[in-house]
Amino acid sequence: MATIIDGKAVAAKVRQEAAQQVKTLKENGIKTGLAVIIVGDDPASRVYVNNKKKDCEEIGIYSEEYALPEDTSQEELMALVESLNQRSDISGILCQLPLPRHLNEKMVLDAISPLKDVDAFHPSNVGKIMIGDYDFLPCTPAGVMEMLKEYEIEIEGKTCVVIGRSNIVGKPMSMLLLHKNGTVTTCHSRTKDLPGVTRQADILVAAIGKAKFVTADMVKDGAVVVDVGMNRLDGKLCGDVDYEAVAPKASFITPVPGGVGPMTRAILMKNTVKAAKLQNAVT
Ligand code: NAP
Numbered sequence: 001m002a003t004i005i006d007g008k009a010v011a012a013k014v015r016q017e018a019a020q021q022v023k024t025l026k027e028n029g030i031k032t033g034l035a036v037i038i039v040g041d042d043p044a045s046r047v048y049v050n051n052k053k054k055d056c057e058e059i060g061i062y063s064e065e066y067a068l069p070e071d072t073s074q075e076e077l078m079a080l081v082e083s084l085n086q087r088s089d090i091s092g093i094l095c096q097l098p099l100p101r102h103l104n105e106k107m108v109l110d111a112i113s114p115l116k117d118v119d120a121f122h123p124s125n126v127g128k129i130m131i132g133d134y135d136f137l138p139c140t141p142a143g144v145m146e147m148l149k150e151y152e153i154e155i156e157g158k159t160c161v162v163i164g165r166s167n168i169v170g171k172p173m174s175m176l177l178l179h180k181n182g183t184v185t186t187c188h189s190r191t192k193d194l195p196g197v198t199r200q201a202d203i204l205v206a207a208i209g210k211a212k213f214v215t216a217d218m219v220k221d222g223a224v225v226v227d228v229g230m231n232r233l234d235g236k237l238c239g240d241v242d243y244e245a246v247a248p249k250a251s252f253i254t255p256v257p258g259g260v261g262p263m264t265r266a267i268l269m270k271n272t273v274k275a276a277k278l279q280n281a282v283t
Helices: 007-027 043-059 074-086 105-111 123-131 139-150 170-179 194-198 260-279
Strands: 033-039 062-068 092-095 159-163 183-187 203-206 224-227 231-233 236-238
Touching (some): 007 139, 033 043, 033 074, 043 260, 092 260, 139 224, 170 183, 170 203
Parallel strands (some): 033 062, 033 092, 159 183, 159 203, 203 224
Antiparallel strands (some): 231 236
């Protein structure tokens, strides 16, 4: 039976370190602040934004929420981002996605100052990740890496398979594993013989968005299985991995809930602290 990777415990440690750094910055007269923009009233987005606010309070990060109506115009949103870019008390800016369809998401993300881009979605930060010389890492893949490190899971020389190639999870996840000298394959909906590929994996990361998609026959004995998925099944939160069937085969596995989710939240706090340091030339 696999060792269960306790994302809550690792996240608590990350948050504790972030809180300590916020305190030190404060002692040096530096305020750490996060602005969160939410447009419209998507219930899932509302939950995420509330959680971010709670995390900020716990850690001592000053937070501002901009809950804008569904019919907000592109110009209004861009003006808000621009004003937040200029403020010295706002270290990080996060725009909760998805935005309503009439808004141009890319334009908004590109307008956030790269130094305040705590989600690491700005093209300049994405480019830096590619090169391996970055200020911020996207929260979810960075959270996965932190868990692997905490559990002393070796990546170098390992066969790593990532299912999913989104800009926020799959692609950067593959890149981070590659930076740690894993031999990485990125799979997607057009991959041929997916189970044949995933069965090669020493480390398998599922970021698909389909409940219980990864079944036991897709997993090698002794593999490390990381489940990024957050799906609803019969009203309950459920990952992309068929946990009950896969856990007996794996050496390590992340549960849902209590795995990658809490790490994503904790890394956002870490990134916000990093942003405050960057803007104030603190090392
Ligand atoms: P996404 O943008 O929808 O990407 C899903 C990826 O899965 C795509 O690359 C897609 O391939 C691939 N895929 C879909 N069906 C497939 C199939 N049958 N076989 C192989 N690959 C397939 O989703 P995302 O934003 O990356 O998120 C993925 C999951 O992670 C979702 O459940 C999301 O809720 C969750 N998530 C969790 C956290 C967290 O903190 N735990 C954070 C972010 C996301 P194509 O590119 O070919 O379409």
